Amino acid sequence: MHLLQLAVLLPFLGAIIVPIIYYYTKRLHPGYVALLFPVSAAAILISLRAAGQHISSMNWMPHIGLNLDFHLDGFAFLFTMLITVIGTLVIFYSISYLGRREALGHFYCYLLIFMGAMLGVVLSDNVIALYLFWELTSISSFLLISFWNHKSKSIQGALKSMLITVFGGLMLLGGLLSLVAITHTFSIREMIAMRSEITASPLFTVALLFILLAAFTKSAQFPFHIWLPDAMEAPTPVSAYLHSATMVKAGIYLVARFTPIFAVSSLWIYAVTFAGAITLFWASYNAVKQRDLKGVLAYSTISQLGLMMTLLGIGGISLHFGHDEIFYMSIVACVFHIFNHASFKGALFMVVGIIDHETGTRDLRKLSGLLHVMPLTFTAAAMGALSMAGVPPFNGFLSKEMFLTSMFDSSESALFNPFAVFLLLALVIIGSLFTFIYSIKLVKDIFFGQRQALPKEPHEAPLMFLASPFILISIVIITGLIPNILTPMIESASSAVLNKPIEHIHISHWHGINPALLTTLAIFIVGTLMVFAFDKWKKIYQLQPEHFTFNTLYQDALQYSERIPHSVNSKIIRSGSRLHVMLIFGTLILLTIAAFLMNPIDLGKWQLAEIRIHEVILVVIILIATYMVLIAKSRIFSIIMLSAIGYSVGLFFVFFNAPDIALTQLTIETISTALFLMCFFHLPKLTLYGETAKFKISNAVVAILSGLAVIVISLVAYGHRFYPSINEYYIKNVYELAAGKNMVNVILVDFRGFDTLFESSVLGIAGIGIYTLIKLRYRKDDEHEETKK
Known part of the structure; x- marks a missing residue:
């Protein structure tokens, strides 16, 4: 590991070590231990600067372009000295400021994480790493501002800073990815060398505006300045550190760093x-x-x-x-x-x-x-x-x-x-x-x-x-x-x-x-x-209406952003599952229509296998069972007809030489039918819902259009095979790579193991949820019995 990477890593190590030491040695103030990490980082950075060592690189996630590439030039060195030296003074100051009753282990953990994140921001030459550290400063500053979490103002101030600066972080990501799309490099130094290509790109203005929004939100520029006064609810050592030498200057650093690229624009x-x-x-x-x-x-x-x-x-x-x-x-x-x-x-x-x-x-x-x-x-x-x-x-x-x-x-x-x-x-x-x-x-x-x-x-x-x-x-x-x-x-x-x-x-x-x-x-x-x-002359401050401020606009926007979705969501939930299904299939229909309006329907070239008599019989059975579901007067009869459809589909798999899939289909159909029969038996009669003609017509329209959309999509997809089927890959590699003879089992367990794992996780989560609901019901019943007594 290069010493430059060690200088960035030291505060993160301190964030782990200091709380552990404090947990086991309550007599020693953790501030004295925390002092060692910024002092050591500063010493390393000064020695590297004196020795002329400016660059270090370490592969981390090269497939997505995320590497720990650090560059210590004069501007980065200035910021690292502010971060480490003033960080040292802030830690020493906090020893006297914070009492023993405070959560000192948490405080120094958050502070050191923030220090490491700031060092990462100013030293990163890799734009993805820059974004990672940038967002880490927002998260750690949220923890620091809300340190006194028993105060509602601290929570509100931390939330406001989080919302505004994370919005800026998303803008930064958009701007940096735009630059990557133009230059095909993740290095800031290489981007600066390619500024003529960046200037000529149609994405130039997009990248410029996104990066400015990121810088303005982080450095509290008008009108994004409203988060900083509320952030003063943090303990004073936090305010002294975040708002004098570090966080708020990250936006200044960003603008300065990208000035050689964007200063050619008068807009910038x-x-x-x-x-x-x-x-x-x-x-x-x-x-x-x-x-x-x-x-x-x-x-x-x-x-x-x-x-x-x-x-x-x-x-x-x-x-x-x-x-x-x-x-x-x-x-x-x-x-x-x-x-x-x-x-x-x-x-x-x-x-x-x-x-x-x-x-x-x-x-x-x-x-x-x-x-x-x-x-x-x-x-x-x-x-x-x-x-x-x-x-x-x-x-x-x-x-x-x-x-x-x-x-x-x-x-x-x-x-x-x-x-x-x-x-x-x-x-x-x-x-x-x-x-x-x-x-x-x-x-x-x-x-x-x-x-x-x-x-x-x-x-x-x-x-x-x-x-x-x-x-x-x-x-x-x-x-x-x-x-x-x-x-x-x-x-x-x-x-x-x-x-x-x-x-x-x-x-x-x-x-x-x-x-x-x-x-x-x-x-x-x-x-x-x-x-x-x-x-x-102080009366001039009374000229501005009391409620006409950017803080008021922010609070109103926040309330409406919570109230409107809550209202819409409540109406949707109360409308029942039918509306949910209608919305899902309606979206499918609209997207299909829009896609084929922009691109005419072309079924392409496809071949149909020979239709056999027993397949025709199965199709007739499915159609009859489907019609019976529509005219059924009871849920039990509907479930039986649905089962007939499911078993018929299972027989299709048998005829198509897919016994594993057929077995799965028949097993699931049997289980679901049994469960449906047990649950639906206790529901009210179907006629109590009072289905009207309008109700039935809307159902029919959505059902027919959804069916047509699926048919057209399936035929178009079947008729346009741009790539060879993956089944040849499985046939060739099932035994050699997975040492298995059953292709379906090998695909599910080995080649698509993550899918199976996630499905199992879903079942586990559902089981925990059901267990929790049952326990809560029993607890509620016990409380009710206690109240009666």
């Missing part, structure tokens, strides 16, 4: 750019009005994801025109902000968890004046919020300046008309203004003002609790003051995204007086005034 650039800009504006605007601390951070995460998506859209312009323009700096800015956002947002989530843990609430209406009782927490919160607001000298300021510069540079592109440029600038500037407002307001509302009564007496958190957020804050400060320490990693990651080398990147705080700097100063001034005058 417009969709990515404006979806991101609208998301940035809408989420930052709504973040200001949130009353829950994690609600503010949820919408702030959405707005920051919109910022990254916008940068990817603008950066794609450099590939659209086939040569490097100034727009490649947008990709550099996006890569830099991915790192910066993970550092300050992870720290802020942890700070919010500390505040909630030490005060007993996250309600901003109750939190105020905590500066003097929680000074260390204030320090971490202030630095993280200032970085998020884009205030120097923190790292968020650097990437935000690069972002604004890229937006102003978009006016120089021939791809955007003046109105598009104006709309884009308006969205990002207003979104950046509200970003500054909610960042500053967050710190102001929590730590300043008059302290109020809280559920718990607030106090500073233990140093072990503060360690993880302060490590992240130190990264915020260091990369803000010495930004070029990250230049090699940023250059490598940006080169991997653009699929061409980028060198000599220099990041600094001062670029002279330019539109980006002037816009930043305006945002600082206007934003500060709006923070302190919030009570005077």
